[in-house]
Amino acid sequence: MSLIFSRQCEYALQGILYMAAQPHESYTNIIEISDRLGIPMPFLGKTFQLLVQAKILQSQKGPKGGFRLAKAPDEVALFHVVDAIDGTDFLTSCVLGFPECSGRNPCPMHNEWGPLRDRVYQMIAKKTIADVAREIKDSRQLRTKLGIR
Amino acid sequence: MSLIFSRQCEYALQGILYMAAQPHESYTNIIEISDRLGIPMPFLGKTFQLLVQAKILQSQKGPKGGFRLAKAPDEVALFHVVDAIDGTDFLTSCVLGFPECSGRNPCPMHNEWGPLRDRVYQMIAKKTIADVAREIKDSRQLRTKLGIR
DNA sequence: CATATATCAGACCTTTCTATCTGAAATATA
């Protein structure tokens, strides 16, 4: 395997996408979310707990409880979700795995990978939950996938 | 964790870098390579076996044996090494993990991730072992790291 | 031919990631 984000991080991002399409004041429970997204429920529970600790989600126990966004949707970027689950190592670590690789001691990939990595960062740092919510509204495919309307 | 390549793939790329700096006809044994790069020797052995099967390296048993490049250095791109170890899933799989994500059914990241992923591919597909060998020659840092000259 | 040196093949161990299970704690509602 390879690829940018861990599976748990993918789940977190998918879950946040789902939350972005919900009314922001009411709580959504994890049975509905995991059912709809096809994600193992207990694992998504653990994952959302991490997002609660990171103050990205709020939780409420008991009947009518569940999760909702902890902040205004335009205040949270997807980067914050990635940071809460996978951390930020990918921003600094060498793409070839050389521990001592750096700007003044670059590996053969360093000068090409740096700008690309920055653009990956920009991609998730600039896109907020509000942006995603808009895109979901504009895409019938995504709406049906997430069971909206 | 996250990041593009698996650890084994990083080892393979580092090992190929080392081979790029060696005379191409003679064999280099794995004790020297793993020592120099700080990689666990048996694991690098396994990894190089995969590169032999992929016809990127040739091996020779016995005294004076070891590994050497199986082709001319300008005929092998770093992509071939990545393909031999990690495969090419990263070229097609959705960055958010949606199985059904595609051009006509895009996830909210699809249109931004696609071009970036293509550039990652270009980066490793265009760079050959010969290119890397040149860069190593031109960098005193890399030469000392790899113990050249 | 004997020996030392190297890769090869397969089994095995360890660590990390993914996923599940259980019971406790909180809370809406009857």
Place this chain on the structure above:
DNA sequence: TATATTTCAGATAGAAAGGTCTGATATATG
């Protein structure tokens, strides 16, 4: 207050990746 519903916390299980070990096989060299 009793009950059902939900998250929470910690332990546990399973799967995959990373890493080790052993013996077999090939070969250069004395």
